[in-house]
Amino acid sequence: MLTAGALVAALAGRRDEFTTALSSAPLTILLVAALLQVVALLSRTEAWHLSIEAAGGTVARRILYRASSMQVVGSVLNGQLGVAARIAALRRSSPTVSPQVPTLIAAEFPILAVEASLAALTSFTLIGPLGLPWWLPVIVVAVIGTVSAGLRHLAAREGRKVWRGLAVLRSLSGGGRVVALVLAAVFAQIFRNWMLLHAVGVDASFFDAIAVLIAVVTLGQLPLGPGVGAAAAVLILGSEGPAAAAAAGVLMTVTGTVGGLCFATWAGGDHVWARVRLRRGQPNLDVARPAGEADGASQVTPSA
Template sequence: MSQLSQRVRPWLERHRRLVAVVGSVVAAGVMVLVLAGHRDDFATALSRASIPVLLLAAFLQVVALVSRTEAWHRTIEAAGGTLSRRPLYRASSMGYVGSLLNAQLGTAARIAALRRSSPADAPGVATLMAAELPILAVEAGLAAATSVTLIGPLGLPWWCPIVFVAAVVGLTFALRRMSIRAARPLWQGLAVLHRLRDGRRLFGLVLIAVFAQIARNWLLLHAVGVDASIFDSIAVLIAMVAIGQLPVGPSVGAGATVLILGSGGVAAAAAAGVLATATGLVGGLSFAAWAMADRLWTRRRDRRRGAATAAVPARPATPVLANQ
């Protein structure tokens, strides 16, 4: 088994994009089969969502992306990075485009874009990878604390949330202990964990991002006619994050809502998931469009300044007369 794992893992790493595309196609095909007998109900549920609701959902996605990007800025700044927000936000937008296929692709794209655009100001790749861990730890802690919402939909034992919380607390404690070894590049990204003020800001920013996602789920579920509670919206978000680690692509939203709320109606739950994916796509692409426009504007501004500097004639040097 170990030999098979050693052979398969390098192949998966080399063909990560191909695996993501194939996984996305397969997941989409499974969802089509599930909805094959509910086409009319699915179309009706989609038509219930109004344009203002969809725009508000897309705006909430932008809020979540901006908050998480600002949290990333905090971790990089604590790790010794001297980046301004502009290049970091641009790199974050590229990461979102990559995450449309797979979450790991999004992280890799974000780090690669940041290193390519600001090699002198950004920390090394190892430090940037470690800088993701404090954000993931906060998100995992929030998910574990609210995992009680999964007991009903998934039929989990009552003690599962306790195990989840204990595991996340243990992991966070271990990460904090490792952050003391900040002299090593790999652990410099964890420096934010032993700075109380930065840690509080990080928690607040991640909390804003999570609340925006929960509000978006609740809004879309009610828009298509699903009588969902806030706890249902939290459970859907946890499912989205968990399923998003698999190469299923844009089918994450529909798969998560059907998994959590499909017992009350597959068509309406899938419609809410599709709208969550669509509004997330609109919000994310809006964020990426801003980043692209900002990059073009910055280049044009630098060219104008360079042209203006070149157009100014050099002042002749004042001759120095020797004392007679």
């Protein structure tokens, strides 16, 4: 409510500008933006799959992807709630072949560490829009670098289940694949922001699009609801025209939601299809081996 009230105050007397900017985005741009959101979701989900696999989970990829789609629902209110939703969905659908909850939580850290490192390295984009001192990004990079090094050190420990979630960091190839997938997800979102900003008439640079993404992710950790996109865009680019910036933020939220719903729709359809195949006596696509079981054995896991 506070976010909505602040946006209404910022747009007071600019209703026509906001409406014009909102309706100026071509449909093709909106469709491409939604597709880029799907690409980002798939890339991040595959990074999650690699992290869980390295932690000892043998969950079938289809089940894990369906569980990941539950994050779309939770993230509407809060990013952390989305993570909790997909972990709960995975444990519910595959309790015998997925790691324990502490390990699954730790499996998020390698992905979050890459995202935080990218945000720290590009935090200089916030200096101009927010009037931050030049040395603050240097401190942020140092802090994130120290935390990342600490995670790598903890990944070498094997005594506790929670550290198994960091196992993907033990190998250069595994860590490199996670970094590549997270990079693909992040750049898809940056390019989506840049497209939508230009579509509504905001003369934004690629660095501006990065700053907006950092603001969206940061504000998304707070229970601000669906107004996060508009609030972040106005915060970063409001000086260029709050109406157009807010319109771009709204379109970011809309296309992000549409992309997420496409992912969730696939997950629901795949769940139904798996059930139909079982009733027809066809091979189950959701087959995975419990951790530690011999290669020749297998177990049919329930559908998500």
